Amino acid sequence: MRHYLNSTVANLPPSGIRKFFDLVATMEGIISLGVGEPDFVTPWTVRESGIFSLEQGQTMYTSNAGLLELRQELTQHLAKTQGMLYNPETEILVTVGASEAVDLAMRALLSPGDIVLVPDPSYVSYGPCAILAGAGVRYVPTRADQDFRLRVEDLQRVYSPEAKLLVLSYPNNPTGAIMTREDLLPIAQFAAEHDLLILSDEIYSDLTYQGTHTAFAALPGMRDRTLHLSGFSKSYAMTGWRIGYAAGQSDLIQAMTRIHQYTILCAPITAQVAAIEALRAAEQAKREMVETYDHRRRLMVHGLREMGLSCFEPLGAFYVFPDITATRLSAEDFAEQLLREEKVAVVPGTAFGPSGEGHVRCSYAYSTEQLEEALERISRFVKRRL
Known part of the structure; x- marks a missing residue:
């Protein structure tokens, strides 16, 4: 069937996000910081x-x-x-x-x-x-x-x-x-x-x-x-x-x-x-969600910096994009090894373009408890490599 396909479609690479989360789906006990989706329900x-x-x-x-x-x-x-x-x-x-x-x-x-x-x-x-x-x-x-x-x-x-x-x-x-x-x-x-x-x-x-x-x-x-x-x-x-x-x-x-x-x-x-x-x-509900995201944002930036990763302060959306070059791992290797060793899912920065190398994306659209546990696991992983 492949030779019948439109050549542009056939040669289009799969999303780097989906490719990585195919691996996540095969594992248990994962804390995922990968999905760009609010953890709140609709008001x-x-x-x-x-x-x-x-x-x-x-x-x-x-x-x-x-x-x-x-x-x-x-x-x-x-x-x-x-x-x-x-x-x-x-x-x-x-x-x-x-x-x-x-x-x-x-x-x-x-x-x-x-x-x-x-x-x-x-x-x-x-x-x-x-x-x-x-x-x-x-x-x-x-x-x-x-x-x-x-x-x-x-x-x-x-x-x-x-x-x-x-x-x-x-x-x-x-x-x-x-x-x-x-x-x-x-x-x-x-x-x-x-x-x-x-x-x-x-x-x-x-x-x-x-x-x-x-x-x-x-x-x-x-x-x-x-x-x-x-x-x-x-x-x-x-x-x-x-x-x-x-x-x-x-x-x-x-x-x-x-x-x-x-x-x-x-x-x-x-x-x-x-x-x-x-x-x-729903404006009040929206403001309350934004306030919660802001608290989580500051928690994540502080936690990543404390473990020795450089992380510029994101002032929008609900992602942090830490620099992981100090670990001497590529973005994809960092994400895959972190997943296998500590069961934390993040997205390699290269999924978003060549300039994402040396970074991973972590969503903070998750509960404070999940984020704190994820930070502990990431810290253990990073300290073994610094």
Whole structure:
């Protein structure tokens, strides 16, 4: 059968995260710091709204773009939190998670010969989605001594005239890095000068622990150059509901909607109803989750530093990205040996790009008790190698 497959798909490597967790699934007694998913359940009022919608018989299709009521709530939310104004009828698309929005955007924008610039390390899907859309990818290395922030100097080193789209993902998975308004303004100027479009995946925007998050599309001149992506998975603990959205210039949103209508048709109505309730009534629950993440974040950074690993302070998302080069192990060897010897699962930094070498990703979306036990085990493992 393999010779019948599309050659691009056949040659696409498996996700480094999934490959590693195939091994985890064969073992018992594991403490996993690997999955990028909240350990909280969806707030009860959101769950209740979804249940009630089913009891009321809301089991039909919605419009391709999503419930207008949800799109109206999203426009109000973006205006209130970021000062960004969108037309709910033509500039908002509700998607099956933010991941679908990434795929739709790549397919709507890219043609063979186009280049996508992707900061490295970053979420695993951006490069493969660009390749599946027929484009090429150039990774833009970022460094721990710069707190993994993207800089114009980094872009200049890899830029070519074929570049059409720049991916931004801050707060960042896997590093936890953020970019302030002052950090983003030079990037905006570079994008304007080189006529780059921006795909700004801001799914972790509510998980910012210092200052306030700045949306890239809110910067001067960037609204119509930027596709703003987000969703409900991380902020509201709604990963399994699979609900995200895209906000942007109407021509692009309509192009994405055309692909969406032939593949997905619409996001599930139950999840859309629940998302409306999240925006209206779950802000306090969200704040409480963020406060808990912040406590765990400080616990993890302190614990990793205490055992002798260098770890810059992540100011967003729910990951730490410690430097493990002092152990003289590669990222993959560190993760595999830690799993076998101490039964703690972390993700090799190389799963997120070449610049992830020398690091591992640890999620702190787990209970304090689990994190403390994991730190003890990691400390034993590290001390045997220092």
